[in-house]
Structures are given as C-alpha cells and as structure tokens.
Amino acid sequence: MARLLPEPTPETRHFWEGCRDGELRLQRCTDCTHSYFPPRAFCPKCGSRDVEIYAASGKATLYSYVINHRPRPDMGTEPHSIAVVELAEGPRMMTNIVGCPQTPEALILDMPVQVRFDKQTDDISLPLFEPAKG
Amino acid sequence: MQPKSVAVVGAAETTRLGKIPDVSVIGLHADAALNAMKDAGLKPSDIDGVATAGISPVELAHYLGITPTYADGTSVGGCSFMLHVRHAAAAINAGLCKTVLITHGESGRSRVGAGGFGRAPSSLMGQFEMPYGVTSPPTMFTIPVLRYMKTHGVTEEDLATVAVIQREWAARNPRASFKDPITVDDVLNSPMIAWPFRMLMCCLVTDGGGALILTSAERAKDFPQKPVYILGTGESVETPMVSQMEDFNSSKAFRVSGKKAFDEAGIQHADVDHLMIYDAFAHLPLYGLEDLGFVKPGEAKDFIRERNTAIGGKLPMNTNGGGLSYMHSGMYGMYALQESVRQMRGTAAAQVEGAKISVSHGVGGMFAASGTVIFTNEK
Numbered sequence A: 001m002a003r004l005l006p007e008p009t010p011e012t013r014h015f016w017e018g019c020r021d022g023e024l025r026l027q028r029c030t031d032c033t034h035s036y037f038p039p040r041a042f043c044p045k046c047g048s049r050d051v052e053i054y055a056a057s058g059k060a061t062l063y064s065y066v067i068n069h070r071p072r073p074d075m076g077t078e079p080h081s082i083a084v085v086e087l088a089e090g091p092r093m094m095t096n097i098v099g100c101p102q103t104p105e106a107l108i109l110d111m112p113v114q115v116r117f118d119k120q121t122d123d124i125s126l127p128l129f130e131p132a133k134g
Numbered sequence B: 001m002q003p004k005s006v007a008v009v010g011a012a013e014t015t016r017l018g019k020i021p022d023v024s025v026i027g028l029h030a031d032a033a034l035n036a037m038k039d040a041g042l043k044p045s046d047i048d049g050v051a052t053a054g055i056s057p058v059e060l061a062h063y064l065g066i067t068p069t070y071a072d073g074t075s076v077g078g079c080s081f082m083l084h085v086r087h088a089a090a091a092i093n094a095g096l097c098k099t100v101l102i103t104h105g106e107s108g109r110s111r112v113g114a115g116g117f118g119r120a121p122s123s124l125m126g127q128f129e130m131p132y133g134v135t136s137p138p139t140m141f142t143i144p145v146l147r148y149m150k151t152h153g154v155t156e157e158d159l160a161t162v163a164v165i166q167r168e169w170a171a172r173n174p175r176a177s178f179k180d181p182i183t184v185d186d187v188l189n190s191p192m193i194a195w196p197f198r199m200l201m202c203c204l205v206t207d208g209g210g211a212l213i214l215t216s217a218e219r220a221k222d223f224p225q226k227p228v229y230i231l232g233t234g235e236s237v238e239t240p241m242v243s244q245m246e247d248f249n250s251s252k253a254f255r256v257s258g259k260k261a262f263d264e265a266g267i268q269h270a271d272v273d274h275l276m277i278y279d280a281f282a283h284l285p286l287y288g289l290e291d292l293g294f295v296k297p298g299e300a301k302d303f304i305r306e307r308n309t310a311i312g313g314k315l316p317m318n319t320n321g322g323g324l325s326y327m328h329s330g331m332y333g334m335y336a337l338q339e340s341v342r343q344m345r346g347t348a349a350a351q352v353e354g355a356k357i358s359v360s361h362g363v364g365g366m367f368a369a370s371g372t373v374i375f376t377n378e379k
C-alpha cells in the first residue's frame, strides 16, 4: 500500500522541491530574523511579508516521540517512531527517526539527529531523521 | 460575561450510552435534545437559539423543528460545547435570543451516519504530520508526553495512576462503561498502543450524546430544575498540529482559557469543590491541573498519587469516571459539562456533598483548542 503523501500548495512548494533536491528549506523573516516552520508567505511572529527561503543545516535533536505499535496500513507492520525533532535553526517538525532500533532504549530524548531524504516519488521525498554520525 | 446572569435549566444525556448501533449521529443529537427539553419542561418551539458541533446548527435546527434567531456552529473538537456555553451566555446577555439548546451526538463506536477521520493531503496536517504515520488521537495527542515526562520526572506508573483513580470513580456510576477495579499493574500490562501509552491509558470509544439548555438567570427561577449558574468562562485555540505546540510541557490554550474563566468568576482555586478535566488520555489531567493553576508545573503527578482527586480527596476530579472509564464518543466535552451540572444540582451518582462550585475544562483536537466553564449552584 502506497504511503500517504503530502500534496504541496503554492505556499509550501519550495519546501517539497527542496526535499526532492536534497535540501531542507526553512523560511526566515528579514525584518525580525525569526525562523519558522511550516512554510507560509509571511512571518508568524511579526506579520511581515518580507521573508526569505534558506537551506537549513539538517541538524536537529530528538524532542519527543511515540512508538506506534498499531501502524497505519501504509506504514508497514512493525512498530515505528513518530517523532518531533527540534532543528538547529529553532523550529520543530514531525518526522520519523530511522536507521536505529525503534525502541525506547535506542531513541533517547535530546540525542543529535540529522536529516535524510527518503524518496517516495519523482516529486516527493520525505525528510526523515537518523542518529547523527560521529 | 456577567457572572451568574445565565443558567443551565435543562441537561441530559442520551437515553443510552455505550453501543447504540440502531441510532445515527443526528438521531443521538435529537435524543439528547428531547431529553434535555423534557428536563426543562420545554418544547422545540420554546427554543430560539441553537449550538452544536460535528453536525451543523442548520441540520440540528431543522431536524428538531426549531426556528432560531441565534445559531453557533463553533467546531473546535471536543471542547466545542464549552465554547457554545460561553457564546450562548454572551448571546443571551446581549439579547440575541432567550433560550439556547446546545447538543452533542456521536456514533464513535458504531459509526452510524458518521463521517470519516482524516485530513486533506494539502492541509498543513496532511503535508507535515500525516506522512509520518499518525493515525488518530493515540498517535497525535500523545506526542508531547515523553518531553513532559523527562522535564518533570513523570513515570509510566504516574500515568497509570490517573486511570486507576478514575476507575474508582466510575465504579460509583451505574452508567459508566467500565466499572471493574484496575491496578497500576493492570494498566502497565494492558496492550501497547503507542509507547509510552497502553490501552488503559487511552479513552473509550462509545456512542452517545448530551444536551444543555441555557436561559437568563431571571427566567431560570421559573423552571422545574434547580438552576445551575454560569460563573465564569474561557476559551482559546493554539495550533491544528500537535507538533507545533509552543511548549510540550504545557498547553497555551489551557492556560489562556483557564485564566480567563477564573478571572471572570472572581474565585480562587481553593474555592473549587469539584473539577472535570477532559481526559481523552491519561496525561491530560496532569497538564490540566498544572495549566489551570491548581498545582505548580510538575506537581500534578504527586497531587494525583496522593489521592487529592480521588474519592474523599480535597479536589474530586472526573467523578463520572471520565473519558477513560465513563464514556468517550469522540467529543467528550459535553459529558464533562453534564457531570458538572449534575454535581451542582446534587444529583450525581458519585455526589460530592455540599459542592457549590464546579470547573469543567475541555480540550479540542490534539491540544488545539480549549474551553473552560465554571458553574455554581448559589445565586
């Protein structure tokens, strides 16, 4: 069963094109410097429309998660993490932590993680995170 | 809102709760509405204001044969009914209408005439949460909890204790879905749903409904039931995506809504005799006790373990058994309000003797919204 995938809108297309091209794109306000997510055409902190898109580092820490023991049919049959990571640039985003056992022992809060793009279709790659190397 | 200017004069749940495969969603709304009208001694033609969530107030009004001058379709999840009470009180004060009917009905278990759960793949949730495997509340509402547990040293046993104490209350309620006693070990050995959440830390999924009728305090004297006055109300909303909550240790919507209600009521926490905190999952009473200001951040786990919210405790909470044991159709807020009204009327199954002030606090979505209503039975 094909995984449920996002359908980009004009306001979010840059983010998904970035993921496709291997770049985690955030936005920041050129007036107040606030970095934010999810994408929108204005700064949610000060309301300014003067915002820019930039490539984030892809570095993050594990902020919180659950391990879903009843996966959705499109997510396979094994328990898997549904996590929120805190990006080095500030914003938090939902993701899956991959590349390690899906257990409380392997998934330690505040551990460093890094982005990895998981190609789903020609247009959509999902930003997943794995334990940081080194 | 002017405290005590508006009162609940009709309140009832559906005739049955639990598994009701022979009644559709709108049928449950109507059953609850008819029961509440009977309770208040009113007919549909006496109602001039309607409010509901899940279905539209248009469907409700037409189905019941009501021609309203006030309609509220605020739909922000399970606390929508707290917001309806708040808006109705303001509307009655402003002269928009005289008598407001608020209904809830949901075929949560049997799914008769019910829509599906899901979000468009182009919505923010569809783009930035659904692709990672969130299914329904058990994998969304629970997302912030590990952070809260780490911050405050909360254990799985602490979460289990919430469910155990609420089952003790449920045992006193003949209409509760689950009444058999459970232990912390029972909870910790129940099937894993989404770690750290086990089945007995998650709410029931049942069918049912409830309705309230509000009018001015002046008119309330002439109704058959003892009036239950609205003392204070609050509401707020934060985010449609749980991953974007400002603080995983606390709900901003809870804090804003609770403060507004307490300020409006002009009461202190020590004045509260009875408390309902919407418990779709075992962590919600912990967040609620802290965010409403009954205890300081991190203190709720000990407050509950020391049995302050249990039978005989100083702050009886979720006395119907809550969403964990009484019933949970999907939008549970109505049942919290119903129990507050019963406690203020003195007719609850697990009645808190002499209770004069009751706080009913609801959540909508996954920490997305909040509504708080403070009731009193003293004019």
Ligand SMILES: [Zn+2]
Binding pocket: A029, A030, A031, A032, A033, A034, A043, A044, A045, A046, A047, A048
């Ligand atoms: Zn800004």
